C-alpha cells in the first residue's frame with residue numbers, strides 16, 4: 001500500500017499559522033476555534049471517558065492538544081481534575097491558556113505546556129494518554145532528511161508514548 005505523501009498538515013509552520021489566526025479570533029471576539037473531527041466525535045470521546053474511567057483524578061494527557069477544547073470538555077462535562085495538555089505550537093498553548101483562564105476553575109485542573117512529542121526527550125508521565133488528530137499530523141510529516149524514512153517519526157511517537165507510562169527511574 002502506498003504511504004501518505006507529505007502535506008502542510010505535517011509541518012509546525014502550518015500549525016503555528018493556524019493557531020496565530022485562532023489566537024487573534026479569540027482575542028477579538030472570544031471565538032475558541034476549530035473542533036477537529038467535529039462536535040459529535042468529541043462528545044463520543046468524552047462520553048467514552050465518563051463510561052470507562054472511574055477515577056476522576058487519574059492523570060489524562062492530551063498529545064497535541066491544540067486549543068485544548070477536549071481537555072475543557074473532560075473537565076467540565078466529565079469532572080476530570082488532573083488534566084495535562086501539550087502542543088509543539090506555542091500559539092496553540094497560548095490560546096488554550098487564554099481560554100482556560102476565562103473559564104471557571106479550569107486553570108487549576110488543566111496543566112498546559114509547549115512540547116514536541118517527537119524530539120526524543122519527552123519526559124512527562126501520565127496514567128492515560130489521548131490523541132485526537134496528532135498521530136495523523138505526525139504521519140504527514142515532511143522529511144527534512146531524505147535518509148530517514150517516514151517510519152522514523154512514527155517509531156519516535158511510539159517511543160515517546162512508552163516513556164509516558166514508564167515509572168520514573170531513581171538512582
Ligand SMILES: C[S@@+](CC[C@H](N)C(=O)[O-])C[C@H]1O[C@@H](n2cnc3c(N)ncnc32)[C@H](O)[C@@H]1O
Pocket residue numbers: 015034035036063064065066067068069070086087088089092115116117118131132133134137138
Ligand atoms: C489535527 S490537530 C488536533 C488538535 C487537537 N488534538 C484537537 O483535537 O483539537 C493536530 C495537532 O497536533 C499538533 N502536533 C503535531 N505534531 C506535533 C508534535 N510533534 N508534538 C506536539 N504536537 C504536535 C499540532 O500543532 C496540532 O495542534
